[in-house]
Amino acid sequence: MTVANASGLAPSSQSLTHMARELTSNIDKLATLESCGRGFKFEIENMAKRYFVNQLSDFAGTLVEMPKADIKNLCQLYTEKIFSKQSIKRDECNGGLYTGAAGVGYMCYFLSQHPEFASEKKFLEKSLYYMKPALHFAIYPEKHEKDMQLAFILGGIGSLAVGAALMKALGEDEEMQEYLNQYNALAEECMDRDYLGCGSDELLVGRAGYLCGVLFLEKVFGEKVVSDEIAIKLCIATVEAGRKYSKKRKSPCPLMYAYYDTEYLGAAHGLSGILQILINFPALYEKIPNALDWVKESVDYILSLQTQSGNFPCATDEVTDPRPESDELVHWCHGAPGVIYLMATAYLKWKKEEYLASCLAAGEVVWNKGLLKKGPGLCHGIAGNGYVFLLLYRLTGDKKHLHRAHQFAKFLTSEEFKKAKIPDKPYSLFEGIAGTVCFLADLMQPDKAHFPLFDVFQVAR
């Protein structure tokens, strides 16, 4: 199985790359010195090569909201564009909720449940249109696609979970039950400690993803539809895998994981995404009493790595050998915009102020360096980073964060944003404008807003 790194980068795969980066950075500095009067401007542009310099006005005591009608129009504009471009051919189902047709199906389902869009029946119909082929792809994978069937965000089980939610909304109980049964049945294949052979615990393709789906379904159905027995067995396998790897590598963190030999720390492939999910299953701690300490110590290990600016390293090899600031990643997949969900979950669960302080610091780096040139999406784009402010608003009630979320949304319509890159899958949920639509729609209901597919406030359930 080959799974692309969510950022399209391998942040720490080799020290040679790191040396090359340092060299480039130094050459850039020399160029700065030699470019006389243009030096300062060059330096600023070089530092900000991954993001647009934030010139948006910050909160000054009065909330400046984007008008609801404008947000709704933008959503309509984006959705029409998606519907005219996103096909349902088998190839387009690859990538699951991340870049496949299922992600567009999820966006439509999400809008069908949203008070501003619920009266428009087309969203349920469109969701079905995109989910049908995605579900077929999930249930009948080719031999070489079998591993991806077990992936929540990048593969088949994510489609099964959203399919079950959609069938509930449509009142199609038989199909709903069929998808739930299949979701339950596939758990058995995720029990082996390394069923993928490249690290099997992270969120996009691994066990944390399966467990994220369990929480998603619990929220949709208002009750547990995957048995505690299954969920806890998977949690135990995850903890055992993390302990074994940590001991083997003599890691300073009691739970540690590698995905394709890199010890990622972020939300997509890394430790913070795994811990964020484990915190949600307290029954685990009845089965393995030490697990609670290991989880807490691991959260505190990540907390200890937060930089002055509020960001987090992508992987453990960057802890001792930090990447140059000009290469810093402020993405949901790698960096503060993803780790913030772990810190928020920990804060909501254990009420320690340092976790909230960490979230606020993460918000600062996202405000300063989060207008990403990579595009409008969730994984490494403006919408994913905008969600950070919606989370902070729900955590604190401070209108400053809501103001910042609106500013990020407005930036999507700016002249400057036209210079941003167009993602490979421009209509998808995690890279493209389907995720942007979710962010914009959530701006209209900030008290309920949450990053697609998981809601950290569920931990207090």
Ligand SMILES: [Zn+2]
């Ligand atoms: Zn990414």
